[in-house]
Amino acid sequence: MYFRQKKVEELLEQCQIFKNLNAQEMQEALQTFHYQVKKYQKGDILVHAQEVVVQQLILLQGDVKSEMTSFDGKLIKIADLKSPRILAPGFLFGNHSHYPISLTASNSCEVMAINKENFLSALQKNAKLQLNFLNLISNQTQFLTRKLNFLNFKTIKGKIAHYLLNSQKRQQSNPITMDQSQTKLADLFGVTRPSLSRAWNDMNHSGIINSQGNQIQIIDLKALRAFLG
Amino acid sequence: MYFRQKKVEELLEQCQIFKNLNAQEMQEALQTFHYQVKKYQKGDILVHAQEVVVQQLILLQGDVKSEMTSFDGKLIKIADLKSPRILAPGFLFGNHSHYPISLTASNSCEVMAINKENFLSALQKNAKLQLNFLNLISNQTQFLTRKLNFLNFKTIKGKIAHYLLNSQKRQQSNPITMDQSQTKLADLFGVTRPSLSRAWNDMNHSGIINSQGNQIQIIDLKALRAFLG
Structure with a gap:
């Protein structure tokens, strides 16, 4: 169990959301998260498009692909996402917090799931975590604004x-x-x-x-x- | 001075970023902000496109228009923004925190300017303020994602x-x-x-x-x- 916890921390250190957190801050964040780890096999659907986002997901191991379903039922692949990384951070808060895409496991995956309230508490407790998350979602806004310009x-x-x-x-x-x-x-x-x-x-x-x-x-x-x- | 302060608070109460804050929380936030109020006349430029964002601006009074400059020097109006409202919240944090547009006063304006660090401290001190800001910038991400789909x-x-x-x-x-x-x-x-x-x-x-x-x-x-x- 101790080794398992160590491993999770090592994976998370590679995620931008935990940038600059020291070992103690990381442990405090993990305790506040009260996280679950869910396992998925190749082809399993992690989330469906349009589903309401109630947890912050962090992909610990494996790869997932994001897909859209067209109205004639065709699946269109949008992107391949590699672990470790936070999933859809810009969709946990806000008034339209529905997944814009579905996420499907490309191979065996492990996903950390944190309830919205616990995630928010952890941001409130640690200023670095808060700043990292603000940077992450602001980056998304900035990326999309620039992308729109290029269209x-x-x-x-x-x-x-x-x-x-x-x-x-x-x-x-x-x-x-x-x-x-x-x-x-x-x-x-x-x-x-x-x-x-x-x-x-x-x-x-x-x-x-x-x-x-x-x-x-x-x-x-x-x-x-x-x-x- | 007391009346002036009261007036600022009444204007801010109408902004989404201060939703659900009681009078005492509002005062604490304002103290943490160490804000300045800047005045602009019609035609004055508040910010130039591509300028680095170092302060969170809140439009207290008056209207501004957001504009883009095309490469042949033409100004293209994007939107009219009415007070009171927060300006460009998705561009204060992140790696590309440059204004994507310029902001010009359409008439006499008063703008509250808060340094990034002070704004961050206020978010850290008050959980409601933090949640409101997360909702605001997530809404932007969600709006832009949907807009891209419609294109x-x-x-x-x-x-x-x-x-x-x-x-x-x-x-x-x-x-x-x-x-x-x-x-x-x-x-x-x-x-x-x-x-x-x-x-x-x-x-x-x-x-x-x-x-x-x-x-x-x-x-x-x-x-x-x-x-x-």
């Missing part, structure tokens, strides 16, 4: 141009320092990683930009702006 | 069909109870209120749905599904 640009090159021009405006420098990976950027744009790479390389070879690692120099500003449409 | 449907009738079918699935009943006004729905769909009304009335007159106040009966399910495209 105005129909082509991938248009999205890249918008991203680079915005980064330049914020950083006030050329070259621009990329603050996220191409995988995260593809996610933000709502396109696949290979399509993004193709468009990116194309703009590089045409001499519009010059990428060196995470440093991107805008060479032909006029051509870049032209992609905004 | 898949090109026509307004497609968006209405998606909304009604989803509501029916969640409420497991027909008629469906509308949980938001047509103004909020138009905002969610990213369309104007008159366009929404027109499409809505059209579906009513064609006998696809039957609206009676906030009760909507789906009459012709097949025709409704056909709008999903």
Whole structure:
């Protein structure tokens, strides 16, 4: 039992929500949580889309996939989620706290489940935990706001141009320092990683930009702006 | 000074962030805030787009408009915001805490400004304040998630069909109870209120749905599904 508890703590240390908590604070948080650990087998449904969120779930082990059901009953995969990580933190509070997607186990999973009230108490008791959670859900708002902006640009090159021009405006420098990976950027744009790479390389070879690692120099500003449409 | 303080409290009572706080809790929160009140005249810029958010702003009096600047320098109005209300709560925390828009005074405004650290301390001291803020920023995440879903449907009738079918699935009943006004729905769909009304009335007159106040009966399910495209 002692070893089991140790293991849970080691897994949780890798989650952003527990960032900067020392061993004692971690133990206090776990005690306040009064958590249960649920086990799932491959194909088991953890939550259904539209279900009301009453617990904060933390995926301790295994992988889950998030899926949407279209109105003709087709399942559309949205994302693969790897442990350890918090699940749908932006949906525990608020007036529309329903899961927007279903979550299905891709293999054997262990999930920590914490009642909303206990989770809230733990946030109230520990300022670091509170700040971490506020950062997590604010990141979601910020990601979605930026994603919505990118939807105005129909082509991938248009999205890249918008991203680079915005980064330049914020950083006030050329070259621009990329603050996220191409995988995260593809996610933000709502396109696949290979399509993004193709468009990116194309703009590089045409001499519009010059990428060196995470440093991107805008060479032909006029051509870049032209992609905004 | 006493009257001034009373007035601020009366204005704040109308903000969701102070919901359920009693007079003493409100005073304690205000003391922890160490707030400043800033005054703006019509046309003054409160914040610029891309500026880093370091204070939580609460609009006490007057109206502001949020605007985006396109890359050719045009200002595009996004929304009119009326006092009293909290401004951009989802952007105080997180890794990309830059204002996504600029805020300009539409008339004489008074704005309460609270430093991030003081705001965080007040949330830590009062559980109701913490819950209210978590609800506010979670609502933003949930609103944006739903808004992104609606963007898949090109026509307004497609968006209405998606909304009604989803509501029916969640409420497991027909008629469906509308949980938001047509103004909020138009905002969610990213369309104007008159366009929404027109499409809505059209579906009513064609006998696809039957609206009676906030009760909507789906009459012709097949025709409704056909709008999903």
